Amino acid sequence: MGRSLQIVCLFCLFIFSYDKVSAQSINNIGQNPTELVADDLKVFPNPTTDYIQISNSTNIKKVVIYNMFGKEVKSYFHYANALHDVSEIKAGMYIVKMLDEKNKVVKSVKLNKTYSGV
Structure with a gap:
């Protein structure tokens, strides 16, 4: 063996x-409740041009966007149903990390930011 x-x-x-x-x-x-909540988190629209929103985000307190080199591009304090403006971010692929009240990463997703035409 x-x-x-x-x-x-x-x-x-x-x-x-x-x-x-x-x-x-x-x-x-x-599985614990935190894992189940993480599965329900969705960033939309994706791809996006101007803003992002996070569904089922009651436990999320902060949203941080990183470029593909790991550099922080933008961060937001989060509240339920918040719209986060990404219009000033250049087109490309990014990582969105959603953090809880202890700054623990609950979920990370890829975000496709497209050209907004502005």
Whole structure:
């Protein structure tokens, strides 16, 4: 029997075997309410030109947008149903991180910012 390596992350478990090429992913280990809320968070519209909104965001207190190099481009204090202006951000791909009251990242998503024509 081959040796195996287990790596546990927040939402998954990967099992690698040294004897044969295989990988297994087991999702939703020990679901808790925070995980379920994170699954419901959506950033829309995406792609966008002028603004973003976050659905089901009652636990989100801050939204931070990073470029693909990891540099912070914009941040907002968040409240339910808030519209966040992204019209001044250049067209491109970005990462939107949603943080809770403890500044813990609840969810990260890719955002496609398109040219607004202004």
